[in-house]
Amino acid sequence: MNSRMLVPAPFPRRPRAAQRGLSLISVLVAIVVFALGMLSIASIYSLAVPAQTANQEAANTAAFGNQFWALLQADPGVVGQLGANTTVSYPTTAISAAPNVLQPWLQGIFSNAQSRLPDASVTITTGKGAEGNACAAATPSTTLCGVKLTVAWQTGTLASSQHTQTYDYQVGF
Template sequence: MHHTLRQAGMSLISVLVAIVIFGLGMLSIASLYGLAVPAQTANEEAIDTAAIGNQFWSTLQASPQFIAQIGANTTATYSPSNYLSAAPTVLQPMLGSIFSSGQPMFLPGASVQITTKAGADGNPCDVSNPAAPTCGVQMTIQWASGKGGGELRTQTFNYQVGF
């Protein structure tokens, strides 16, 4: 009687095919990481702009008279090079947190525009008259997305304030 021994297990080819399939799966997961990191950075920047918008709103509520320094129905643009000389003093700490790279809310390549305009009721912004009706104030932040400076992103906030 002759017995043939059969080995149970996997052949070398089966193991190699499994390694290739596993490797392709790992490569596809690694490629998704490259997409997730910029999205995370963009989310952090969006959260920062929301905090900046809230900070501007609280400044506007506490000291609405700084709008008179900007002027009625005008747009003022601030950047890292001019905010200390051009911006109202009450706004300089907020702007510094956007423009200074050591700050938590730093946005690379940022500029901030503040526009005074007619309020929701259509009345023009009259900063010279303390009894004037509500006034519209718009703040637009533009920055280069990502710490390396990617595509330009913009966030706009609209406010109504009475004097």
């Protein structure tokens, strides 16, 4: 026989468990990083909304410009009603001073809830045609007249928030 005695092996010691979970400081840092990310998203959004509004207002002026061009094509005599080589302005309070054919169009600019431009004014200037000769307002269908339409509107309380859009037309042959 073997003189050695068998001794049972002791239970193996488990290694000490690594720390699990997050410490309080790690959680606070994560909250701060998340909050800064949310603030930056809100900042970008606050810059994007006014830009979208300004783009929509500029697009609305394009539609108004097309409507004005249609009025000039349908009735070149509007130039005679405005007068040759003149500049007339129509703020929101002076719609009744405009020629009758322009009043519904101006009403659409100033009063239409969907396409209304804030604090808008419309300026129409008649002048020389493309060939450089003076416009004869009495016969705009036989002479060439230049017509400039300027639509101005205010988008805020600052003076720098004044926007204008200008369209040039030729009326006559």
